[in-house]
Amino acid sequence: MHRRRQLAERLGFDLERALMTVQEHGANVVTFHRRRPEGGQCVFSTDALATDVPGQAIVTYHADCLPLLFTDTTRGVVAGAHAGWRGALAGVATQTVQAMHLAYGTSPDQLAVLIGPGICRRCYPVGRDIADQFVSRYGREGRYLEVAGGEVRLDLPGVVRLQLEDEGVEPDRIRATDWCTREEDRWFSHRGGRAGRFLSVVIAP
């Protein structure tokens, strides 16, 4: 809590009003509206939250799974999502774009998306069964799978980028940090054995 308060102070958001998730590696999206401002909530069973309430922060937790930050500056809408392989397979990025469109009228070509730090493809071997599920659902495996050293490796940011582009987000408005949480010891990492979670925050303007 001490570190969270420090972060909130540094970024300038109200921790008491922040929306947080209890993530379940799914693709549910919950939206909040300035007509009915709410806050200080922990929303269960969701991996993505969106809001147009001015100044409201959305907080997600990570340790190898990707933070996805969405902004539509035209409408003052932001969203935050958490995407590991299960969430990516379930289409959490896709669902977030669609939910922002339905709830706020956000057009995908007006969205900017940041894919934050997470496990990179060099560090992410997956079982054939998992790889096959991605291929059967999304095809185009050359964009997110590679075989190296006898392993199949999953490029999680690559899958997310593909999904965002499929929804109509402009490729040059999707940025990825390319920071690997497993390789860089400044991050918490499940696979890297650095227990804990780092917080990702996006604040509505």
Ligand SMILES: [Zn+2]
């Ligand atoms: Zn890596």
